[in-house]
Amino acid sequence: MSLATESGRDRARARNGWLLSLPALVLLIVGASGPLLIVVTYSFLKPGEYSGVIWEFSGQAWFQVLFQRDIFDGTLGWADAHLTIFWRSVRLSLLTTAITFAAGLPTAWFIAMQPPDRRAMWLFLITIPFWTNLLIRTFAIMEVIRNEGILNSALMGLGLIDRPVQILYTDTAILIGMAYVYLPLMVLPLYAAIDRFDLRLMEAGYDLYASRMRVLRRIILPIIRPGIVAGSILVFVPSLGAYVTPRLLGGGKNMMIGNFIELQFGQGRNWPLGSALSMVLLAVVMIALLVYVRVAARGDVVR
Amino acid sequence: MAVPDAGTAAADRAGAPARRVARRPGRAFSVTRLPGFGLVAVTVFVLLYAPIATLIVYSFNDAPTISVWGGFSLRWYADAWANQQVKDAALRSLLIASFAAAISTTVATMAALGTTRRGRFPGQTFIYVMINQPLMVPEIVTAVALLIFFAAIKVATGYQGLGYLILAHSAFCVPFAYLPIRARLESMDLSLETAAADLYATPWQTFRRVTLPLMAPGIAAGAMLAFVISLDDVIITEFVKSAGQDTLPTYMLGKLRRAITPEVNAISTALLGLTVLLLTAFFLLTRKRG
Numbered sequence: 001m002s003l004a005t006e007s008g009r010d011r012a013r014a015r016n017g018w019l020l021s022l023p024a025l026v027l028l029i030v031g032a033s034g035p036l037l038i039v040v041t042y043s044f045l046k047p048g049e050y051s052g053v054i055w056e057f058s059g060q061a062w063f064q065v066l067f068q069r070d071i072f073d074g075t076l077g078w079a080d081a082h083l084t085i086f087w088r089s090v091r092l093s094l095l096t097t098a099i100t101f102a103a104g105l106p107t108a109w110f111i112a113m114q115p116p117d118r119r120a121m122w123l124f125l126i127t128i129p130f131w132t133n134l135l136i137r138t139f140a141i142m143e144v145i146r147n148e149g150i151l152n153s154a155l156m157g158l159g160l161i162d163r164p165v166q167i168l169y170t171d172t173a174i175l176i177g178m179a180y181v182y183l184p185l186m187v188l189p190l191y192a193a194i195d196r197f198d199l200r201l202m203e204a205g206y207d208l209y210a211s212r213m214r215v216l217r218r219i220i221l222p223i224i225r226p227g228i229v230a231g232s233i234l235v236f237v238p239s240l241g242a243y244v245t246p247r248l249l250g251g252g253k254n255m256m257i258g259n260f261i262e263l264q265f266g267q268g269r270n271w272p273l274g275s276a277l278s279m280v281l282l283a284v285v286m287i288a289l290l291v292y293v294r295v296a297a298r299g300d301v302v303r
Numbered sequence: 304m305a306v307p308d309a310g311t312a313a314a315d316r317a318g319a320p321a322r323r324v325a326r327r328p329g330r331a332f333s334v335t336r337l338p339g340f341g342l343v344a345v346t347v348f349v350l351l352y353a354p355i356a357t358l359i360v361y362s363f364n365d366a367p368t369i370s371v372w373g374g375f376s377l378r379w380y381a382d383a384w385a386n387q388q389v390k391d392a393a394l395r396s397l398l399i400a401s402f403a404a405a406i407s408t409t410v411a412t413m414a415a416l417g418t419t420r421r422g423r424f425p426g427q428t429f430i431y432v433m434i435n436q437p438l439m440v441p442e443i444v445t446a447v448a449l450l451i452f453f454a455a456i457k458v459a460t461g462y463q464g465l466g467y468l469i470l471a472h473s474a475f476c477v478p479f480a481y482l483p484i485r486a487r488l489e490s491m492d493l494s495l496e497t498a499a500a501d502l503y504a505t506p507w508q509t510f511r512r513v514t515l516p517l518m519a520p521g522i523a524a525g526a527m528l529a530f531v532i533s534l535d536d537v538i539i540t541e542f543v544k545s546a547g548q549d550t551l552p553t554y555m556l557g558k559l560r561r562a563i564t565p566e567v568n569a570i571s572t573a574l575l576g577l578t579v580l581l582l583t584a585f586f587l588l589t590r591k592r593g
Contacts, residue, residue, distance in 0.1 A: 014424035020417025021430045024410040024477055031474025032437050035448035042451060052454070103347050106337070110344030113335045124586055129351055132578050133535040135552050136571045139559060140354035143361070150357060183351065199335060212338060241441025243538050248559055258443040265447060265542075275451075278444045285441055 036282070043275035053271050061272035065280060082260075089257040092171060092246075093239035096178040100186035100235050101228070103179070108190035108227075112197075123191065130184035138245050141177045142168065145249075169251035177249040178239050185238070186231040193227025194220075226296055233292040237285050257281055355575070362568035379569035389570060392554040399465060399550065400533040403472035404480070408526040410473075411480035412518075419488040437475040445475065446542035453543055463545045471543050472533045479532045480525035483589060487521025524588045527581050535578070 043061050045053040068079040111122045129137060144151050147164035155161045167173050197220065205215040221228070243258035250256070255263070257277065264274030362380070366373030383389050411434075418430055437445065453467045495517070499509040537552045544553060551574060558567050 010424065013422065014426070017417040017424045017430070018426065021414040021434075024414040024481070025430065025433055027406070027410055027470075027474050028433050028436060028477060031449070031470045032440070032445055033433065035452035036440070036444070038451050038455075039444070039448045103343060106340035106343035107347045109337060109340050120586075120590065125348065126351075128579060128582060129355065131531055131535075131582050132355075132575055133537075133552060133571075135535075135537050135555055135559070136358070136575060137355070139555070139567065139571060140358040142559070143358060144354045180351075180354070183347070202335070216337060237439075238441070241443050243443045244556070258441070261443055261447060262542075265450060271451070274447060278447050281441055282444050285439070289439055 039275045039278055043272055043279055045272050047270045047272050049269075051265075051269055051271065058272070061270070061276040064270075064273050065276050085255050085257060085260050088171065088254070089240055092175055092178065092256065093236050093242075095175055096182060096239045097186075097232050097235045099175070099179040100183050101232065104183060104186035104190055104231060107183075108187050108194055111187070111191050112194040123188075126184050126187050134181060134244055135248075137181050138177055138248050141173075141180050142248060145173055145176060168249065169254065171250070171254055173249040174242075174246045174254060174256070177245040178242060181245055182235045182239060185234040189227045189230035189234060190224065191227075193224035193230075197223055229292060229295045233288055237288055240284065240288075241281055358568055359572050359575070362565055362572040364565055364568075367564065379565040380573075382566050383569045383573070386566070388549070388554065389551075389566075392549045392551045395465070395548065396534055396550040396552070399468050399472055400530045402469045403476050403533040404526045404530040406469070406473040407476035407529045408480045408484075408522060411477050411525060411529075412484055412522055414477075415481055415484040415488055415521075416514075419485050420491075420493060434481050435478045438478050442475075442538045446539045449539060450542040457545070465548065467543050467545075468540060468548065468550075471539050472536065475536070475539065476529035476532050480529040483524040483528060483585075484518065484521040486589075487518050487524070491517050520588045524585050527585045527588070531578055531581050531585075534574070 042053055044057055044059065046056045046058045046060065048054050064079065065082065066079055068077055069075065070077060107126070111119055111126070114122055143149055145167040146152075147166065147168065149168075151167070152161075152164040156164070167176070201219050201223070202215055205219050210218070240256075241258050242256055243262065246254065246256040247259050250259075258281075261274050261277045261281070264270045264277065268274070361372075363375050363377065364372055365376035365378065414430070414434060418427055449467075449471050453471075456467075457463060491514075496509050496513055499513045500506075504512070535552060536550075537556055540550050541553050541556060544550070549557070551570065555567055555570060558564075
């Protein structure tokens with residue numbers, strides 16, 4: 001076969017690939033990616049009086065993300081309210097990741113050790129809650145932890161507490177809700193990693209007189225590391241951008257960054273600040289995903 | 304309890320049938336057992352389903368508050384059914400989901416045909432990234448971006464209809480439709496199409512009579528997933544919708560911020576039932592046979 005027809009075929013292949021993908025690309029650019037560029041633009045404009053923007057360049061929104069000027073003497077200071085919200089978002093997201101890992105690892109292990117014909121059923125049981133409406137699952141948690149809810153009723157019935165513990169509308173409520181909602185995202189990649197894990201390595205460990213803890217720490221965890229990283233990123237990223245769960249479980253005061261962004265487009269009437277905050281959130285998420293891609297690539301090389 | 308299969312397989316590979324027999328009864332040493340793991344796993348499954356089960360049970364509660372059990376009743380279902388707002392929202396949800404599933408599945412099928420099998424081409428990574436972009440960007444960011452974009456178009460054109468919601472939903476459903484279709488295509492044998500071509504079928508005939516029927520389960524699975532994702536969306540819908548364009552989830556979001564009645568439980572249960580039904584169909588469609 002001559003080189004010319006070879007490259008001609010490659011070119012035809014590329015043209016077909018692009019042509020067939022074109023409708024999807026157009027749809028995604030109009031309905032998802034393109035508008036992100038408008039957000040970048042808006043973050044450099046001045047806020048309009050009621051909503052929207054005034055088309056004048058300004059770095060004010062980016063400045064406001066972290067700093068503020070004192071109303072009286074104009075001195076420069078940190079925007080404490082914003083820092084509190086950022087810190088809550090990061091802290092709750094990290095804690096959510098830790099909790100889902102602690103609960104997800106045994107669950108994934110349990111599923112992977114089931115007979116093959118039953119594994120699909122257990123996996124399906126994990127995925128059903130994941131695909132069901134986020135709002136419904138958050139609502140279900142709300143019902144459980146509210147003052148008159150089942151948790152408090154049960155604790156009072158057992159005589160452990162005299163009056164209901166206020167959980168709803170606290171950071172703890174957000175944490176419980178997010179751990180509940182995002183758990184499947186941790187279990188699935190962990191399961192995939194454990195499923196490929198060669199159990200003979202454990203036997204070898206035991207043959208060499210390792211304890212169970214040692215086998216877990218020195219053999220299992222290092223080998224399923226790509227799954228751990230994947231699960232952690234998959235939980236951390238949506239937790240950081242969570243909106244529905246903190247809004248319903250945290251009440252109005254315990255905002256996370258997603259709710260704070262919304263506030264700027266509602267009562268806050270500061271679209272440029274909301275745009276700048278969106279870009280900050282997007283940047284953090286992209287960095288987390290890049291870390292994931294690099295670790296995943298390294299995992300492949302080892303394998 | 305049966306010895307977990309993977310453990311047995313490992314023992315077979317290690318050539319130790321005697322140990323396998325010895326391990327079978329009760330609590331003898333099992334390689335795959337880790338202390339406490341089974342207990343945590345069972346607890347996780349219970350905790351995962353308990354809140355949902357409670358929600359469903361209380362949708363049949365006769366009492367008007369959610370805290371007291373007042374006997375079995377279907378009154379909240381009747382209430383929800385009689386509520387014109389709920390009916391409108393439900394129809395709107397189904398309409399948007401149908402359009403979004405049809406549009407996203409069509410473009411995703413084409414893209415999957417363009418980007419799988421037959422080797423890589425320049426720009427393929429870019430196409431992958433673009434298609435999967437809705438899975439990576441936080442939904443609140445996309446929602447804000449669409450709010451700004453559509454607000455400008457609404458002012459410029461005066462059009463306020465459902466088109467914006469359908470467009471937005473179609474876009475974020477693309478990766479969910481694309482992934483099962485691509486998975487199906489990649490597991491398909493190219494030799495069948497080669498055989499068709501050898502038998503003088505035109506490319507169109509080959510596609511119509513061989514490729515399309517073979518990939519149909521993947522397309523159906525993708526469409527179902529897209530439908531479920533569209534049906535469940537809250538954030539983007541909440542930001543994009545014009546006044547009076549509530550879908551079922553945004554209607555519920557509004558309700559949840561005010562006094563909650565078991566009517567919300569009834570709506571949730573109905574929506575849950577529909578989702579589980581579609582997911583079961585998806586599960587059966589994508590299950591590997593044999």
